[in-house]
Amino acid sequence: xxxxLVATTLALSLAHKGCKVGLFDLDFTSPSTHxxxxxxxxxxxxxxxxxxxxxxxxxYMSLIYYCGNGAAPxxxxxxxxxxxxxxxxTLWGDLDFLVIDSPPGIGDAMLDxxxxxxxxxxxxxxxxxxxxxxxxxxxxxxxxxxxxxxxGVVENMKMxxxxxxxxxxxxxxxxxxxxxxxxASVESAIGNPDKLLATEVAKKIMKLSQTL
Amino acid sequence: MHEWALAEAVIKTASEIAKKEGLKQVTExxxxxxxxxxxxxxxxxxxxxxxxxxxxxxxxxRISTAKTTLKCRVCGNTWTYDKxxxxxxxxxxxxxxxxxxxxxxxxxxxxxxDFEITQGRGVWLESIKGAR
Numbered sequence: 113x114x115x116x117l118v119a120t121t122l123a124l125s126l127a128h129k130g131c132k133v134g135l136f137d138l139d140f141t142s143p144s145t146h147x148x149x150x151x152x153x154x155x156x157x158x159x160x161x162x163x164x165x166x167x168x169x170x171x172y173m174s175l176i177y178y179c180g181n182g183a184a185p186x187x188x189x190x191x192x193x194x195x196x197x198x199x200x201x202t203l204w205g206d207l208d209f210l211v212i213d214s215p216p217g218i219g220d221a222m223l224d225x226x227x228x229x230x231x232x233x234x235x236x237x238x239x240x241x242x243x244x245x246x247x248x249x250x251x252x253x254x255x256x257x258x259x260x261x262x263x264g265v266v267e268n269m270k271m272x273x274x275x276x277x278x279x280x281x282x283x284x285x286x287x288x289x290x291x292x293x294x295x296a297s298v299e300s301a302i303g304n305p306d307k308l309l310a311t312e313v314a315k316k317i318m319k320l321s322q323t324l
Numbered sequence: 325m326h327e328w329a330l331a332e333a334v335i336k337t338a339s340e341i342a343k344k345e346g347l348k349q350v351t352e353x354x355x356x357x358x359x360x361x362x363x364x365x366x367x368x369x370x371x372x373x374x375x376x377x378x379x380x381x382x383x384x385x386r387i388s389t390a391k392t393t394l395k396c397r398v399c400g401n402t403w404t405y406d407k408x409x410x411x412x413x414x415x416x417x418x419x420x421x422x423x424x425x426x427x428x429x430x431x432x433x434x435x436x437x438d439f440e441i442t443q444g445r446g447v448w449l450e451s452i453k454g455a456r
Contacts, residue, residue, distance in 0.1 A: 160328035160371075162420065178417040179427040185437045186423055193445070194423035201329045201420065 114268040115237040117298065119213035120148040121314050122235075124305055125321035127169040131208035134164065136198075137174035138225075139215045140184050140191060146176050150303035161203040168305045173202050191220045199228060209324070218251050226260055235263040235289070238277060240270050245277055252284055263324070264289035289323075292316045326420065327364055330357075330447055331371035338452050339377060347454030350383045354450040359392040359405055361447065362419040383454075392444030396431035403432055405444065422446075 116139065123135040137145040149172065154165030156177055164171040175184060175194065186194060204210060212229075214221040225232055234255055238248040248265070255262050264287035267277045271294045281288045292313050301307040308314055338353050357363050365387060372385050392405035405425075407415055414428045422445050426437050 158326065161326050175421065175424070178421045179424045182427040183437075184424060185426050187438075190423045190426065190441075194421050197421050197423070200333065201326045 114239070114292075115216065116144045116213050117148060117313070118237045118266060118268060118292070118317060119211050120145045121308060121317045122321055123170050123209070123211040124168060124309060125314065125318040126209050126211070126324070128309065128318065129321060132171075132206060133169075134171040134173070134204045134207045134210040135167075136202075136210060136212045137176070138195060138198075138212055138221050140175050140186055140194060140221075141215070143174050143176050145172075145213050146174050148302055148308070149305060156202075159203075162201045163203050163205075171204055171207065173198065188220050192224050195221060195224050196228065217247055218254060222251070226255075226258060233261040233263050235266065237266045237268050239268055240272065240274060240277055242276070245280065249280065249284070252281075252286055256284070256286075262286050266320070267291040269294045290316055290320050327367040328371045328375075330361075330363065331368055331375060334447065334449065335372065335375055335377070335380070337449055338380070341449070341452050342379065342454055345452075345454075346456050347452075348379060348456060350380045350452060350454040352384045352386065352451070352453040353380075354386040354388070354452070356388050356390050356448050356450050358390050358422070358444040358446050359407075360418060360422040360425065360441065360445045362407065362415065363447075379454075388450075390444045393442050394425075394429070394431075395440045395442045396434060396436055397438045397440055398436040399431060399434040401431050401433040402442070405429075 120135060123133050127133040135145060137143045149167050151167045151172060154167055156162045156164055156173065164173040175198070212225065214225060236248055236252060238245050252262060265277070265281045266289050270291045278288045278291070295311055295313050298308070298311050298313050301311055334355055338350065342350050368387065369385065376383065393402055394405065395402045410418070417424050418428065425441070430437050431439055
């Protein structure tokens with residue numbers, strides 16, 4: 113939960129410290145990064161491929177540019193084909209970081225990213241819920257088996273002092289990156305990146321971005 | 325898919341096959357393009373000509389189109405894609421990402437967006453000829 117917000121804030125934080133950053137929304141059925149950024153009129157342009165528009169200092173791409181506000185009812189193979197198509201035609205240029213906001217869990221997007229994106233590293237976002245973290249553990253173990261680098265785990269929307277997620281993450285031999293307290297004020301910063309970057313949530317993510 | 329990216333993919337794949345088969349010169353490449361891709365052939369041909377490597381210098385590119393057929397997963401109805409029924413913006417969106425057809429098209433019989441593109445999506449190399 114909150115992974116799109118973490119991904120977007122992380123991309124903004126990296127750009128804020130002077131990196132060239134792209135943000136790629138691969139959550140085709142529930143895209144939301146455009147709402148968080150308040151992306152408005154900018155559109156991709158064509159020149160031997162698709163050049164992402166610049167949104168809040170980020171090179172930004174999302175399926176919403178092609179399906180608008182309509183639903184994208186895609187099954188597995190369709191999801192893979194759309195993902196491959198976007199990966200193939202988007203010209204990102206020289207980037208320091210490409211932050212990819214992918215759908216939760218182990219699904220087509222994760223498997224395709226592992227298969228198609230060289231040098232990919234996973235930063236996993238979870239909530240303190242044991243139900244959420246059980247799924248995350250399966251994902252972490254699978255990535256470990258596949259020998260895919262894992263940057264670490266971020267515990268989002270934390271409301272207690274419990275250290276369960278941190279301990280279990282470390283038990284798996286994976287770095288626990290940070291915990292982000294639940295902050296109801298973030299909702300009012302949706303669509304306003306300046307306001308978002310001033311939240312306590314963003315301050316935690318900015319601190320994390322300094323270590324990447 | 326954009327014509328240039330597509331042309332690059334075709335040349336890359338054909339080059340790999342030529343290398344694997346030991347072809348020193350490639351003389352003909354046959355490519356089939358799904359109708360849903362709505363490729364602008366003149367741009368595609370121009371891109372192929374611009375990026376082809378030396379061992380493709382005499383190669384003829386034969387390009388054909390595969391009609392797009394769709395099958396509804398709910399009622400089983402099959403129908404064909406008709407670009408003329410699309411407005412310009414929708415056709416362009418499908419040109420770039422064919423899967424967004426699911427956002428704009430519905431089964432003409434039952435209205436479901438849950439359909440399968442059974443034919444006419446993607447690009448494939450049908451054959452490659454050359455001299456060893």
